[in-house]
Structure formats: structure tokens, C-alpha cells
Amino acid sequence: MTDTVSPPGASPPATPPRRILSAWLHQLAVDRWRLSEGCAPGEGADAAPLALITDTAHGPRIHAANRAGIATGAQAGAMLADVRALCPDIAVRPSDPAGDLKFLEHIALWARRWGPWSALDAPDAVLVDVTAVAHLFGGEAKLLADAHDRFIRRGLAVRLAIAPTAGAAWALSHYGPERAILAPDDDAAARLADLPVAALRLDGDVLLVLRRLGLKRLGDLTERFGEPRGRDALQRRFRNRKSPAANPLIRLDQLLGCVPEPLLPVLPQQVPLVQRRLMEPIRHRSLLDTVLGDLAADMARALEGSGQGARRLELGLWRVDGEVIVRQVELAAATRDPAHIAQLFAERLDDVDAGFGIETVRLRASWAEPLALMQRDFEAAAEAHGTSLAAFVDRLTVRLGPKAVRRPVLHASHVPERAQRWQEALAPEPPSQGELAFHARPLKLLDRAERIAVLYATPDGYPKAFRWRGAVHEVVRVEGPERIAPEWWRERGGARLRDYYRIEDDAGRRYWIYRQGIIGDGRGGMPDWYLQGLCA
Template sequence: MARIGNAPSDDLPVALVAEGPHGQVIHATNRAARLAGIAIGARVVDMRAVCPTLQVEYADLAGDARALGRLALWARRWCPWTVVDGADGLILDTTGSDHLLGGEAAMLVEMETRLSLLGLTARLAVAPTWGAAWALARYGPVRAICTEETRAADLHPLPVAALRLEAETVLLLGRLGLKTIGQLSEVPRLSLTRRFARSTLEANPLLRLDQAMGRLAEPVASQEARPRIIAQAKLPEPIMDPTAYLPQLGEEVCAQLEREGAGCRRLTLVVYRTDGEISRLKVATAAPSRAPAHLCRLFDDRLERLDPGFGFDLITLEAGMIEPVKTVQAQLGGGSDGGVPLSHLIDRLTARLGPRAVKTPVLKESHMPERAAQWAPAMAGAGADPLTPAQERPLRLLDPPEEIRVLYAVPEGPPAQFIWRRQTHRVVRYAGPERIAPEWWSDRPGTRLRDYFRIEDQAGCRYWLYREGLHEDGRGGDPRWFVHGCFA
């Protein structure tokens, strides 16, 4: 039946088996197998004697774990914090989310409906604590709603196994006549404390009871941080293309950013498919931004990569790497100059060409001018210092510097004139020298120091020259002169 893709009949007892210490054991069962008396954890050979018609299949434990992890992400349609609970459960922190769905009862109905559309049968419970929800979902009614006032009454009839205790502890409590949570809670704590003081959490019924009753905190710790700023669109009918909803989501996210006086440098579009799969598209910006049109435009060439399957029924837009944004008035009248900011241009080119195709210069710790800047991917260097030299230096350097012929005025001063690219330049003004010593930790032995001059010739052109070496410095012959850059 697995080969042709048909599920077994509901009347046929089916069990999934896994390897145990003494052979194959029952890992999971369907409803027909449970009604036939098949017990989880029992040996397969024993259960075949109980139910000769039992059909056995091997359990894919690794695949089930991956599927449960994907289901935990899919369940974030109801709340931002979801975690996997064991091998067969999910914990959702729906605090502050249930009212968006019409209350806790309506939320459970929607959860059961959507899970059934995925082919999953679920037992659902809402409770003030993780332990109470775990107990009611597995040992209570199909859909249970527990409050602070009714928690004790709801939990007392349940067996002690509902406290998430290991089998040995459950067996020991049964021998002591403590079969329900109510019976356990009526026993004086001192006597139980002496017996279980050195036990682990799974073997300590008092700690588990305190967790269920809310006397011991057990917060839901999601693997991912809850997004501070998020916009969500719930769709009445599945759609195949989320493009039409993206502008509205961008407006909502940017409105939240503006209220906080911040911008984002990462934006994630998450689409939830009706078959339980989710897809993510991420874009980045070179600088914090809260311009909705610009941010949404970064998704233009990526939306076609989404596989709609049978359609999307939920879309979220999450802002990440949120940083403060300073409001700058570009003109006296408060308007803008109408040009495209450099950061927006970098974002568009990066979104179209890829994160490594667009590079910008960033400063690097080095005394040598040609090493004081390097090219880095625009997104990686977005947080680096802008390329603004501490002293007056040309923004563009010649690579490599070009050697020139000079006529001295004085040996240690600037040249009176120099010949560069077959043209003679007469020096009328100068500033300097600025001496830069070699970097002994990276330069070769014998490297000569440099004296830099800012030169202006008779035509008003300004150059950045340097003399390499000094007379009789013991590191070579006469000094050599080079043009390293030109000023604008």
C-alpha cells in the first residue's frame, strides 16, 4: 500500500516498530491497534499473540524528528514561540495570541481543523503551565481548556504518568498506592522529599508536580529569538503568488520601525503552504532602512523561486538587525534631492547580482596608504567605518605608484619641478612632509621610509608625491620619487 501511496484502512491495526534492547518494540499505533490492546513499548512478538492481524511497519525516527521540526515552524501561524516537545508533541506559547483567533476555544478548533487537513490527528490542550498542558493533551479529553482556577481539579484525576515521570518512578509510586496526581498531592511533602531528594527531574515527582501547578517556572524557550517587528497576512483562500500582499506588509513593518525610530538591515518573507511546508526569502540592506517601497523591491527577482504547491494561506514579514536611524533634513524646505541614496543602489545591485558581486572600500588598520583600504562585499562592510581619511589625502590612489623625475630645490624638501607622463610640472605650492615608516611586521627587511608632499603645479593641479628613502640611509642608492595620487 505504501508503494501506491494509499493509507491503510482505519479498521486495520497498524503499528510502527523500532529496535529495542531485546528486539523490536512497538513505537506508535493507530486507533484500531490501541483498541486491540497493542501497548507502546511492548515487544512485537508479544503483541502479535494479542492481535494476530497486527500489521507492522518500521518507524523512521530521523524522518519523524525532521517533520516535527518543520511542523513546529509551521505552527507559528498561531503564535511566535513554538518548540518541539519530545518525539510526538509541540508546545506553543499562545499568551496574547488567542484573542486574535476568537478565544481559546476557537483557536483549538482552528488548530484541529488545519492539522486534520494535513492528515494529522491531534490532542489539544490549553493550560497555564507547560506541565499541565502536556498532561491534559495526553491523558485528558481530546480538546481541553484549563485555567488557573480549574487546574487542580483538572489534573487530580489524571495518572501520575501525566507528570512526565520515567517508568521506574511511575512503578514505584504505584506500589506506594499513589496512582493519580490527586493522591500524590495529598501526601506530605517531607516524606516524599526524603525519598526523591537526589533524583533527577524526570524521576522527582515533587518537582514535576510543582511545574504542573505553576510553583516552579518552566518557560518556553524557542530556538529562535522572537521577532520584535513582524507583520502578518492571513488569507481566506490559498493563493499562488504573494506579490499583491507584499506592499501592505512592508507598510506595516515600516510603520512599526518608524514608531521605534529605527530601521532594519534584514527582512525575511515567510510563506506558509496549505500542505504544511514553509518557505523563507531573506534580503539584506547596506544601511538601516524603513522605506517600504525600497524594501519590497528587493524581493522582485526572488518571489519566482517560491514553490506554491497547493497555495499559501499565511504570509509574514519579519524585520531583523534593527538599528537606530537618524533623521537627516537634506534641504532647507524639508524635501529630498530626488536622487537614489547610495545604500539603496547597493541594495538593488546586491539583490540582483548576489552578495559577493558588489564591493565597497572599507578602512583597514595600516600605516601604508595602499593598504589602508580594502574591497569587501557591500553587505559585509556595511557596518565598517566609511572611507574618510583622517588627513587630507586623495580619495583615489594610483596602483601602483608611478615613478617621476624631479629637480630638487633642497635635498630634504619638495622638488622644484618634476616630469610625469612626459609633461613637466613646476611646483608653486606644497605642504609636508608627512613621514610614514615601513611596517616592520609585514614589510621586507630593507624597506625604505616615505616622505609625502601635497603639491600644486603652475596649472593649479594638485598631486600627492612621496620620496622613497633618504640620502645615505644605508638602504639603497639615491631616493626615488613617485606620484601616488591626484586631488580633485
């Protein structure tokens, strides 16, 4: 490779302008249902009025409708009873928002054929970065034509737009022509002036306020509030709205490129999966256990090859009659020990009805974490001797349920009673909140600090003796104090400081006590003393 040197005075190469492709799948839920039924657009079951419904507290509501259903008045968000009054013959099917989102994730990964990365624009749009790639397709117009043809071939209705920002691309794809391009040197404010204010991706209550103010077009915002004085007037009305979807000025600045808008790319994840297609259907439990053991060994090899351990495993059993039985287990710590995996699933298979037989068995690790070989060997040796804590927790949760077992986790607080919290044993570790440099803490803390009577030489001096639970203890050794200030964001303004002491009495017993408050702090009378822990 030969290095090239620019001549003196030459300007650096210009950065290509950013270009974002927005693909709005405005019939995503209906198209997905139609594809699952094998219907072509406008044919078969899709030709009659159809609505996908969602159950709510007030009754079924329309989630989406096909073109024939929309023509009869079935609008998204309407009550099913109202729609039936207009069209009694409309067919209904249950909606599946979670399935739609997963389908949209697959579309986002597939859409990376037009750019290096893509992002979800839930619930029914995809954004693709097509910066400096349009020439590979012969220009942006041909890129849009290629994208449109490929979406149509997949049976998906789509509206497309390319613009310098994600907000402008979204606005054009939703409220512009079917295929729109906003060039980098175009005046975005003038080009988008006739679009409705809904193109700013605002919440419904904010749109209602803007309409009541007479602001119906984007041009109304840019003309009236383009100057600093006008912006101040609108900013005062929405000054408490921090979310972009609740503040029209933030959304307008994002649309025009004055404020950056972060986007989260969709990254493909390889989920470890192993399966067995059986030559003959099996009905007996012993044969199923044998297949499960083989799958557990295959999963262990797959996880070891990627340097991972499983935290959640799903076992799918396909019966001859087409029914699928799914069993899931979660683990307290990442593992790839096949014997442990088979043992956990064995307790979940007692109620399985094989029917006429099981012909396919599949094991999938839907949640995996990095796991080194040394850690795996250590846990395996511990389990062989019956001392593995993770294996013990796994067995308890399988028998008692995931909510019946809890574990303590550290919490970032210097106040002793708040430095620990309880959470479900299978829940992921909370994010690190920074290491706290604690002093030595006693091995046992009381559930609640108990008030004691203390004799001292001076109000702010060391304790000489104290009474606790009816007994008087003479203090022979004292270490401290360790001062802990109250958490001002949680306590009232009159909360007092704590001074902690580690003390030893004449019998050799050690305690952890604290004085709450100091003389003259202006937050109460004389200080109070409490015993909070027992030291080793």
C-alpha cells in the first residue's frame, strides 16, 4: 500500500451529506396476517372487510384493518361495537403486537442491503442509513425504486422517503408522496411547510394543543416561531415537556437538522439452537430423556464454541398432530453443563402429553452470557461435590417458581440499611453504580436499629457505658467515629448526621452503635443513640 500526501494548501475531502431512508409499512399488521394465511393482496380472505382487534378494559378495539375494512369505517383505535354498527359483516382476528415487532426486526435486518446499518422506528417503520451508497444503485431515485419493488415482492405495502435527517424522512414517508426525496441542498423548511404538524411525531395531547392554537402546518411553526422571540413564546408553553415527543420545538429542530437525533441500530444476534428430527415418533419418557441428554450435550458444545453459557433455555416438542409443547428454564448463573441442563428440564417434563408421538425436539438458548472455561470447570467440580450455589438456586426455582427465591444485591448507598436490596434470584445483576469505599462493616446487622441509653463524658465524646435489652455494658475499647451524612435527595431537611463507633464491652463482646445528631446542629435536641450491628 502506498501512502498519498496532499499538496500544501489542499483542503481535506468533504464529508458526504447524511442521507436517511425511511420505509413506512403502513399495513404491517394486516400484511403479516395476510402472509401467514397465504392470501394475495385483495384476494381470498383479504378481499372482505377484516379487522385485527385488541382486548382492552372497555372492550375490543380495532388495532388495524385491511383496505376493505377501512373503507367501511374501521379505523385504528375505534371500538369494535361501533364498527359493527357500520359493518355487521366485518371479520375480526386477534392482533399480535409482539409478533409484529419481531417481524419488523427481521425487516430491519433485511433492509441493510441498502445501507450499513438500520434502526427500528416502531411500531411500523424502518430507518436505513444510505449515506454515500446511492451511487451503487445508480442514484437515489433508482435506490427507492429498487426498495419499493423488493418490498412489494415480499407482499408488504410501503411508502419510502430519503432525507438528510430521520425526522424529515419520517415526515415525507408518512405525509408526502409514495416515493419522495429531499435533496441535501433543498430548503427543508420550505419543502415541508405544507405537511401537517402530525409529521413532527408528537404525542396526541400536544397535537391537540397546537391545533387549538391554530398551528396546523409545519409552515405555521416555522413562520411564527422561527425567530428567537417567537420561539421563546412557544418554549414557555412547553417548558416542562422534556421528552422530544412532547415538545414541538425539539422535534422541529431534529427535523431541520439543528439538533442531533440518536438512533439505535438493529444488530443481528446468533441464538444457539440444536434440534433432533426423529426417524420415528416417540411416546415414552425414557426415550425423551435420552433425546434431551443428547441435545444438552450438543448445546454445551455450541455454547463452548462461542465462549458462552446459557441463562435461559427453551425446549420445544413438536407432536405428530402439529401441537407444540414449550418448556422454559432460567438459571441463576451461566452454565453449559449438559448434566445440569438435562436435570432441570427433567422436572418440567412430567406433565407432557406426547399424544400420538413427538417427532421433533428443539433446544434453544434465548439468553446467553460470556463464560470462560475455567469458570465452567470450577462450577462443574463444585456441583459434583454438592456445593454449587448456582445449581442449588436453579433446583429451587424449578420446584418453587422463579418468584419464590430471592437474593441480596448491593445498592449504592452509604446508609447501612439501604446498602442492600433483595431481588429475584434469576433477575440479571443491576448495573454497576460505582464502587463505594466502605469502612469495615459488622457481620450481622439488626433488622432495625434499636435505641440504647448511653453514658458519656461529654455529649460529643466517646461512650463509656450503655444499656441494651435490660443489661448494662461497660465499654473498654472504642474505634471511631465514622460519620455518615443523610441522603439529602431522600431525607427531609431536618435529617441528622450519624457518627458510628465500633465498641467492645468488658466481656469481650463487640457492637456497632451510632449517635444520631450532634450538639448544636439546629436539627433537634440531644442526640439519640442506636445499636445497629454485632461485630465479630
